[in-house]
């Protein structure tokens with residue numbers, strides 16, 4: 001700003017204009033020196049990604065495949081809330097993923113690169129526009145799309161700062177959730193960052209053997225250490241950690257496993273989000289996972305609650321589109337250019 005003859009304080013006003021106002025064009029409401037808006041918009045591109053594909057499910061969930069400046073693609077999802085005026089966004093932190101979780105479609109196309117902070121924020125801005133077009137406000141953002149956020153934490157935190165810094169006015173810290181497959185040093189770095197965002201931990205099994213079979217990272221960080229790291233985060237941030245648990249038929253959905261999970265969480269003020277698996281075809285190791293039946297799901301939920309665990313069943317979203325993480329991108333990569 002100074003090199004162009006403006007005051008440095010105009011930078012913050014310009015950023016507020018870009019990030020706040022819930023995506024509506026704030027140019028009319030923020031007073032700027034003559035010519036500054038035009039200069040900024042002529043100098044910087046407000047957008048570097050383009051929409052490669054968009055799918056909308058019957059339940060209103062919309063999934064965007066964004067093409068980045070280097071031609072690679074990432075997925076972002078907008079999910080309507082029960083509240084008719086609100087929506088939640090799910091964004092990606094990496095192109096592809098190296099974590100190798102057996103049931104996940106993203107990892108099947110491998111890891112390509114980390115997203116920049118700008119590319120992460122751009123997904124937020126795209127989803128915010130998508131929400132506005134649907135008559136809703138984007139109220140929460142979860143880092144549960146492609147990639148492991150803890151392995152790109154520097155850029156994830158830079159993006160979170162832009163989305164949730166109160167001086168910029170787009171969201172608040174509490175409106176953001178960072179999810180992890182259980183990278184202990186990453187959780188500790190997040191604790192050190194002390195931003196007050198929510199933490200979600202993908203546990204998926206109460207014992208090390210089942211967990212390590214599903215998530216290779218489970219061999220490196222055992223359940224006890226991962227939960228201890230979440231305890232430290234919770235103690236520092238005061239935020240309740242969410243335990244993500246995707247129910248797979250015959251793998252992790254027995255009543256004994258529900259009781260083991262309750263035992264693990266006893267005395268920990270954490271809550272469990274049960275998810276029903278969204279089938280993605282053959283797994284990384286050629287297995288065919290199936291979602292637990294509704295009866296088994298209800299029984300698992302009941303057993304958790306009977307043992308004093310706070311637990312909820314998350315609604316499946318967009319099951320009539322490729323809404324599981326990585327599906328749309330994989331399907332697009334497999335199709336011919338003519339089909340696309």
Ligand code: SF4
Nearest residue numbers: 097099101104107147
């Ligand atoms: S579930 Fe998440 S961490 Fe695991 S492979 Fe898929 S994108 Fe990566």
